[in-house]
Amino acid sequence: MLVNSEQIIEAIIETIQMVSFSLLFSAILGIPLGILLVVTRKGHLLENVVIFNVLNGIINIFRSVPFIILLVAMIPVTRFIVGSSIGTAAAVVPLVFYAGPYIARLVENSLLEVDPGVLEAAEAMGATPWQVISKFLLPEALSSLVLALTIATxxxxxxxxxxxxxxxxxxxxxxxxxxxxxFDTITMFITVAILIVIVQGLQSLGNILAKKIRRR
Known part of the structure; x- marks a missing residue:
């Protein structure tokens, strides 16, 4: 039995749903973690060796586990959260635990690229740590953050x-x-082609957005 167009469309919709919800929850988890990794490191705004080392260790642990292993290892947790270990909703749970730490690292790298002189100037003007983060650090790194989230997506x-x-x-x-x-070779080619189109589209969109932000 060959795959039909309705099944392909349904599969694309399911993939979009998985990626969208996973990206949303991963960003909610990963962006604050990435900010904390930067501001609590030695010599930064809110230096705290304990918090930095704990977060750094936890993120390294999750980043060290291949996704296919994490996927299977988290079946009990997935079943507890969504009531099932199969289906689109169930896939979101391990995807979030996989991508959250990944986004945290990408955000950390993007924020570390910001010129320290900008932050020093903000502090010299009397800005609070929160103002430095929200008004200077994040805006300065916005273009890089867009590309980082594109990579994560x-x-x-x-x-x-x-x-x-x-x-x-x-x-x-x-x-x-x-x-x-x-052993349906045609279906394999179709799915690979769809994934290539999706990835190319996402990368192009991310590049365009990042370029517009840099110009501003």
Missing amino acids: IGLVGASAMAGAVGGGGIGDLAITYGYQR
């Missing part, structure tokens, strides 16, 4: 495809169920 697209290995739905599930298990 593309990573989530790839991870969502891997989620198909455990019935996560989406394009990955379609590729495994029809392309791999049924």
Whole structure:
């Protein structure tokens, strides 16, 4: 049985849903963590060695685990949170735990690129730590942050495809169920082509947004 257009469209929608919700919750988790990693490091705004080392260690642990292993290891947690270990909603949980620390690292790298002189000038003007972060640090790094989130989104697209290995739905599930298990070469080519188009579109959009922000 060959895959039909309705199944392809449904798989694309499921992938978009997985990536969108995962990106939202991962950003909510990862962006504050990335900011904390920067401001609590030695010599920065809110230097705190204990907080920095704890956060740095936790993020390193999650970043060290391959997603396919994390996906399986988190099945009990996923089942507890959403009541099931398969399906699109279930795939979001491990995707968030995978992408959250990843986004934190990307945000950290972006913020560390900001000229220290800008922050020193803000502090010299009497700005509070929160004002330095919100009015100087984040705006100065905004273009880089857009590119960082673009990279994270593309990573989530790839991870969502891997989620198909455990019935996560989406394009990955379609590729495994029809392309791999049924030796359907055409379906495999279609799914790969769709993923390429999605990634190219996301990267182009991210580049355009980042360029516009830099011009401003």
